[in-house]
Amino acid sequence: MAGTVSTIDPRNVHPEPGEPLLDVEDVSVEFHTDAGVVKAVTDLSFNLAAGETLAIIGESGSGKSVTAQAIMGIVPSPPGKIPKGSIRYRDRDLMEVPDKEKRFIRGQEIAMIFQDPLTSLNPVYSVGWQIGEMFRIHRGASRAEAREKAIELMERVRIPEARRRVGDYPHQFSGGMRQRVMIAMALALEPKILIADEPSTALDVTVQAQIMELLDALQQETNMGLILITHDLGVVASVADVVLLMYAGRVVESNEAYPFYEKPAHPYAHGLMNSVAKLSGSEKRLEPIVGSPPSLLRVPSGCAFHPRCPYALDPCWEEIPHLREIDGYSGVVACHFAEEIRG
């Protein structure tokens, strides 16, 4: 199956591993609603290189999906707005490029798969039609050509009996197979970056693993940069190179995956780790993080995590902590007392 890679589009050259692809700098996203301004993402910055997997972790409402929408340029507007920041893909500023070029980049250079593969696929078109649409619209392929390409892609994402099933509709597939269809569609034009927004959350555990393995294998083949958005720490641990931890629209910790898992610095990261069941080691009780994520309409003053933080002191509710390096830790963390807590 690895041999089919270059037949998709021979003109398209895979990037070299390590080649910088995406540079997000100081991006904020706001939603202007009747109830007030929702600050979904504040001052977000990160880089992504070819072959790299970046995991954005956070609870629901932490701004991780909005981040993905901002990169794709599909933040619903109105009410959405990106008041500041820049998103650069290779040598182009995605906020500045004209609509036509934006559409070119969207889907062809940067593609995305979504959380729920049933609702994310159009129920009234066959999966072959939906995958083939990429070739018909962006490459001017005929219906027959598009169909052949669709079958090729379905085989590539390991959907059994692709030729027989190409005309079937989304509801005729299982959850895992639907997500494979989504992946096939996203990978149709060999994007350099794939954003996967909770790709396995709606699936059961064994299927989750298969989907993650598939994404991993496809990344090996094509050297694409992968942005994995999830709240599942287990999924992240097995595939991510770099981890970005978000809380209430801000990045609170960022590091390479291994040191992050070994010993994170932010109290929120500690809380997350302690609330996940582990197979090995102690019979410690799971410790949930008390409280719930804040409403983005009324983000707590200072450090947004302070109402839930067991270590919170006066400065925490007065001053917003910024990402900084601390001694003895390779990543950056936004916590006033990171040294003491990690110490």
Place this chain on the structure above:
Amino acid sequence: MVRYTIRRILLIIPTFIGASALIFFAGFALPGDPVSAFGGERALPEATRNALIERYRLDQPVFDQYLGYMGDVLTGDFGESVLRRRSINDIFAETFPNTLRLAALAVVFELVIGLLAGIVAALRKGKFLDSLVLVSTIIAISIPVFVLGFSLQYIVGVQWQILPVAGLQEGFRSLILPAFVLGTLSLAYVARLTRTSLAETLREDYVRTAQAKGLRHSRVIGRHALRNALIPVITFIGIDLGALMGGAIVTETIFNINGVGFNLFRAIGTRDNAIVVGFTLIAVMIYLTMSLIVDLLYAALDPRIRYE
């Protein structure tokens, strides 16, 4: 799909029997008898009277009459109008084309104006055009058909004199006003249904997927959103067409159009039961057929239906 179609067709039979019995017996519940009505003011000679009774099976029990009538209907014979001395089939064949033209044009109005207004409203939700559509459709729904009919006749026909006031003498031009009046109510419903359905569809995940595929906005709306949003609208219009083809009593009467509804109205006035029962039965058949077509169309438009 085939089994579904067969089951659906079989369901028509009991519905048709029930509807025909209701209509037939309701005709009998009316006071007076058709033979005396035939004579008008004068009493008929005994021999004529007996001949008529014999001919129309009026001496038989009601239930036998019904069975006899249904037997004729099954052979395609809907009986005869005693008053007009013509077969119901003839009268229907003469009047139905007018009703059909009227209904078709009314549906064109529904499709063009209703769909357009609904789509614009959904895409501009909460803006001025949306409010305009909402307010004007509420007004359209609230105005009784005869008020709208008479007003338009007076303004467009009498004052401005751009379209004929009534009748069918000027062909297509004669149909514009009555078709608009006939279509107004459904047009308003179509606009509102389209608006709600499209606005809902635009929030669907697969519309976001279509955007993420880098498709043009027009394609995202047209191919991905509208294709789903219009399913309920098309079924509504199909059913509505079935209802309109059965005759528009008020509109045809106001505009003096020799259609099914106009003749039905006249027959009710003259106690011409044969026409009332025959026409109503045919209208029921048309309606049942249209709803069958709509059901099958629904399955064709939404692939999920076939397997559930």
